[in-house]
Amino acid sequence: MTTQPHHHPDTITDAQASPDQEMPYAELGLRAEEYDKIVELLGRRPTNAELAMYSVMWSEHCSYKSSKVHLAQFGEKTTDKMREHLLVGIGQNAGVVDIGDGWAVTFKVESHNHPSYVEPYQGAATGVGGIVRDIISMGARPIAVMDQLRFGAIDHPDTARVVHGVVAGIGGYGNCLGLPNIGGETEFDPSYQGNPLVNALCLGVMRHDDIHLANAEGEGNLVVLFGARTGGDGIGGASILASETFTDDGPTKRPSVQVGDPFMEKLLIECCLELFAGELVEAIQDLGAAGISCATSELASNGGSGMHVDLEKVLLRDPTLTAGEILMSESQERMMAIVAPDKIDDFLAVTSKWEVESAIIGEVTGDGRLTIDHFGERIVDVDPTTVAHDGPEYHRPYARPSWLDEINADGADRLERPADASGLAEQIVTLAASPNCASRAWITSQFDHYVQGNTALAQPDDAGVVRVDENSGLGVAIATDAIPRFAYLDPYTGARAALAEAYRNVATVGATPRAVTDCLNFGDPENPDYMWQLVETITGLADGCKELGIPVTGGNVSLYNTTGDESIYPTPVVGVLGVMDDVARVVPSGWHRKGLAIMLLGVTRNELSGSEWARVFHDHLGGMPPQVDFHAETALAKLLIAISERGISQSAHDLSRGGLSQALVDACLRYGVGAQVEITDLATDGELDSATVLFAESGARAIVAVDELDVEAIGQLAESYGVTCRNIGTTGGSDLQITTAVGEVTLPLQALRSASEATLPRYY
Numbered sequence: 167m168t169t170q171p172h173h174h175p176d177t178i179t180d181a182q183a184s185p186d187q188e189m190p191y192a193e194l195g196l197r198a199e200e201y202d203k204i205v206e207l208l209g210r211r212p213t214n215a216e217l218a219m220y221s222v223m224w225s226e227h228c229s230y231k232s233s234k235v236h237l238a239q240f241g242e243k244t245t246d247k248m249r250e251h252l253l254v255g256i257g258q259n260a261g262v263v264d265i266g267d268g269w270a271v272t273f274k275v276e277s278h279n280h281p282s283y284v285e286p287y288q289g290a291a292t293g294v295g296g297i298v299r300d301i302i303s304m305g306a307r308p309i310a311v312m313d314q315l316r317f318g319a320i321d322h323p324d325t326a327r328v329v330h331g332v333v334a335g336i337g338g339y340g341n342c343l344g345l346p347n348i349g350g351e352t353e354f355d356p357s358y359q360g361n362p363l364v365n366a367l368c369l370g371v372m373r374h375d376d377i378h379l380a381n382a383e384g385e386g387n388l389v390v391l392f393g394a395r396t397g398g399d400g401i402g403g404a405s406i407l408a409s410e411t412f413t414d415d416g417p418t419k420r421p422s423v424q425v426g427d428p429f430m431e432k433l434l435i436e437c438c439l440e441l442f443a444g445e446l447v448e449a450i451q452d453l454g455a456a457g458i459s460c461a462t463s464e465l466a467s468n469g470g471s472g473m474h475v476d477l478e479k480v481l482l483r484d485p486t487l488t489a490g491e492i493l494m495s496e497s498q499e500r501m502m503a504i505v506a507p508d509k510i511d512d513f514l515a516v517t518s519k520w521e522v523e524s525a526i527i528g529e530v531t532g533d534g535r536l537t538i539d540h541f542g543e544r545i546v547d548v549d550p551t552t553v554a555h556d557g558p559e560y561h562r563p564y565a566r567p568s569w570l571d572e573i574n575a576d577g578a579d580r581l582e583r584p585a586d587a588s589g590l591a592e593q594i595v596t597l598a599a600s601p602n603c604a605s606r607a608w609i610t611s612q613f614d615h616y617v618q619g620n621t622a623l624a625q626p627d628d629a630g631v632v633r634v635d636e637n638s639g640l641g642v643a644i645a646t647d648a649i650p651r652f653a654y655l656d657p658y659t660g661a662r663a664a665l666a667e668a669y670r671n672v673a674t675v676g677a678t679p680r681a682v683t684d685c686l687n688f689g690d691p692e693n694p695d696y697m698w699q700l701v702e703t704i705t706g707l708a709d710g711c712k713e714l715g716i717p718v719t720g721g722n723v724s725l726y727n728t729t730g731d732e733s734i735y736p737t738p739v740v741g742v743l744g745v746m747d748d749v750a751r752v753v754p755s756g757w758h759r760k761g762l763a764i765m766l767l768g769v770t771r772n773e774l775s776g777s778e779w780a781r782v783f784h785d786h787l788g789g790m791p792p793q794v795d796f797h798a799e800t801a802l803a804k805l806l807i808a809i810s811e812r813g814i815s816q817s818a819h820d821l822s823r824g825g826l827s828q829a830l831v832d833a834c835l836r837y838g839v840g841a842q843v844e845i846t847d848l849a850t851d852g853e854l855d856s857a858t859v860l861f862a863e864s865g866a867r868a869i870v871a872v873d874e875l876d877v878e879a880i881g882q883l884a885e886s887y888g889v890t891c892r893n894i895g896t897t898g899g900s901d902l903q904i905t906t907a908v909g910e911v912t913l914p915l916q917a918l919r920s921a922s923e924a925t926l927p928r929y930y
Contacts, residue, residue: 194221218490229557232691261719277724286331291339299452305378306370318359342428347613348630360729382465392524397483466550475528564697577789578774583857587909604925622749639748645671650735652791661706673803676810677744684721689733756836760898768867779861798866843895
């Protein structure tokens, strides 16, 4: 039941009659010049409800006002050839990619950083919920999730609070939805102490005919809000939390972090898929950041139509909400549908069957305006495009910071390396147990990887792989990577390195890379230093995608990840999606039997700057990151895919964080089978010492394990693709033995496993 409010809303008539009334635009995160622009657009002062809408839709989180002039590079640098498999590109809820046989997948990664610091469990849980609804609204069935996490120092007293809440929130929500969590990454660094990063990715699948766009078209069609009721949680979320630094005296005292209900979301998934299957909806838009403000304005703007809404028809959990608060609420598990009048009874029958509440709150009009009434009083009358798509665009000043000169000049060459075998052995074990190389099992064991029965690979393998078609075995692989230390030293190269690593990981399991999504996490864009990092990153990614020939399908930008004067390291998370004709031939990251030959692919260079080795043993971050060579990356990827297609490789693992040392440890521990490796000749040409061979993080490298009979074939294939290939050892035994230029290293696997698996439980 809806009740008449006790207060009189601020109407359009009031706004016209009181042009000089002071409006609280600054408290809502708007600049004076932005407020003046709103007045100019409307030809009068905004009402409270209009001000709420503009403030939240023009926030950094929703409008990309600092980044969109630079994000245009993704479109500009995408060639027709790159668009070959792209069914839906940037601008919709998520990109859609053709994977063959009439199948399409949609995938996207988004941030829920600030809410996850304030309220880690709900912040992370609703981050998963939000990205899943983006995927549903495209017409797809969600089939997997991944997460990309960055926390403060592992031993800081506040880190445990955030880690426990975030991990439990992701696991609790995803497991309840019945979605396998197939991969991701976790990193600890003091730069994230006051600004942890919680990025969530969802993958969905559909037939080509099932694709739906979020456009409100068809005059007279009905606007239906369905799902959970609208409450006071999440008000000011996008406008305040994700736009500016925290303050206690913001415009609302209500809880600022949304509260998730995964069981309602599960009902919504099935309900939406049945509505799509029955062709009962023209469009569906999820209600995420900015709630009803976003859904109404974006649907109307995308459709080039108009929309009228009667706000009192919105079902409320809290009857005391003001009109502005109803418009801004970010309550979870809500969707908005556009439904033809002759289908509304069938629509309501489906929502009723799934026990999903729904309310007809308005209709599509032909006048190009978005009008909203509250109990018969007109409180919003705007051009929806000015709210949703024509927000401010800033050309913020940026310049390479002078403080980088000293940092880039201080490379890792001066750092002391172990001179003998015992020193190397100690460092291999210490590195394997360090916070960023140690086993992630404490985290990943809280997630279900195999629910739905279509997971072919999941962490700790190089990429997550899921089957899409049970008959043919067609499937997709996804890997996500970010290398913030490289990005700090050189954001252009760091972004390209993250792209290269995700691309390499997808190829390592045997899939052909096809598309990219990204989540760009940065500091305050009003600081020219951090703005420069963002611009360099976008340019590096756009250039890299063009060189690799795969398009960016969509993504997310999260700015103001700053505490006081301290910013996070620039953290561009890059997700690469690959296609596999048959997931039965996936290649795991470790060897499972003795007697296999271990081949090292690619060239190791003297590249220790920015490495995990420099961090762990010298607390050092300086120099320039390893060079990125996309010609070498594509050659390596083609080789890895070819040996997977021929069924030759028994295992494959890329070389990245921790270098060859960590890759060998990972591959041995995966199935508990040791190895005997010889790297003497790699260090004898005078260019490299044994520590560099083991710990350098040069790109375009991998190790593969093959039958002895296939060594020659691998060599010939590698030569045909122009990839350097060396046979460096054999699998077997219960130790990892490495013969180096300074002596023999023998490490029992049991000791390595104990060291690696003890780290996270020790702190958490």
